[in-house]
Amino acid sequence: MDDDLAFRAELKQCILSAVDKDEPVGGLSDDEPWFGPGSRLELDSLDALQISMAIQKSYGVRMPDSKDTRRALASLSSLAEHLRRQRPA
Numbered sequence: 219m220d221d222d223l224a225f226r227a228e229l230k231q232c233i234l235s236a237v238d239k240d241e242p243v244g245g246l247s248d249d250e251p252w253f254g255p256g257s258r259l260e261l262d263s264l265d266a267l268q269i270s271m272a273i274q275k276s277y278g279v280r281m282p283d284s285k286d287t288r289r290a291l292a293s294l295s296s297l298a299e300h301l302r303r304q305r306p307a
Contacts, residue, residue, distance in 0.1 A: 225298065229301070242258040242259065249294075249295050250293055252292065252293060253291070253292070270287065277301055277305055
């Protein structure tokens with residue numbers, strides 16, 4: 219469980235750094251949307267590209283432009299789950 223929390227914290231910092239944003243006031247919940255209505259981060263397609271590049275560099279997972287990638291980039295929880303399934307052993 220501690221490994222999961224540490225991984226999510228590391229991943230959150232990677233994402234925020236990639237898009238050059240500070241964590242919103244009150245923190246960023248694991249299921250909070252990153253894109254679209256209701257997103258406090260207000261990310262756009264350029265941010266998605268920057269996140270994809272950071273993920274490939276940090277975790278060795280390619281994030282091609284696809285429906286799966288868009289679903290993975292919806293929130294911290296969805297990205298963490300995607301990376302668990304895709305990361306090289």
